[in-house]
Amino acid sequence: MTTHNVDVKSHSKKYIKVYLALMVLTVLTVYASFLTVSVGVGIILALIIASVKSTLVAGIFMHLFGEKKIIIWTLILTIIFFIFLILIPLFSSLDSIKY
């Protein structure tokens, strides 16, 4: 983010709102873990909440919303590799079912 046209007051208000949202989502994360749902649903719920929290931190605190294209494309490429990395163990478990 360039600092030439930063409106300090509106930015600080925005940061406080994001902080409060993160706190609420943290309470939700703990609350969701006590719900009587299946393990699969529990994992999906927890990961959805964590993804929303991480989007807020990356987008607002790390200024990714409105960041330059080179940074965005570098991150998109990283996310593609990251997803592949996460899927590798799932591919291997599918393999063991097949044989």
Next chain:
Amino acid sequence: MSTEIIPYTIEEREDTGVNNAKLGIWLFLTSEVMLFGALFSTYIFLRVGTINWPVGSSFLSVPMAALNTVFLITSSITMVMAWLSLVDKNFSAYRKYMLLTILLGCAFLVVKYFEYTAKFEHNLYPSTNTFLGLYFTMTGLHVLHVIGGLIVNIYFLFPGSKMWESNPERFKNRIEIAGLYWHFVDLVWIFLFPVLYLL
């Protein structure tokens, strides 16, 4: 010996559109994503291959981890407010927010110390089972990152802050870069907390 000035520490390069410091920290953070990604991938691999996987809360303290989440998220806002104070040319507010960030980071480490010692007192070590092996590896690596961030922040609060008088624009950039790293440490914890403690 001539003194060469490092280019593009403040001004943006024409080809990338960002200054070198920002591109550098983002490239570093992408490598960090892959580092922690490898550990999360290992976690999934071991978990889907095991019939009996312990619930994290049976070994670990959820209230302590939730408290640590509050500490890290709060330190993220104080860090970004430290940067915003410099944008506002308010150096005393910067010092206040940076000190708060450091104290919250230290509080995180204190809670982690109590968590670790409680495990050791109950003879729970990384070698005890696969879950604890993963827990100590992932949180241990995260703790090292928190310590690294704290060292940088302490430097910018005390000796490094002299740059504010000589080159305020560059100092502001340095705090933004340090902030990006600190927020990343917070981001990793946002995923570690539910994955290890709640699922």
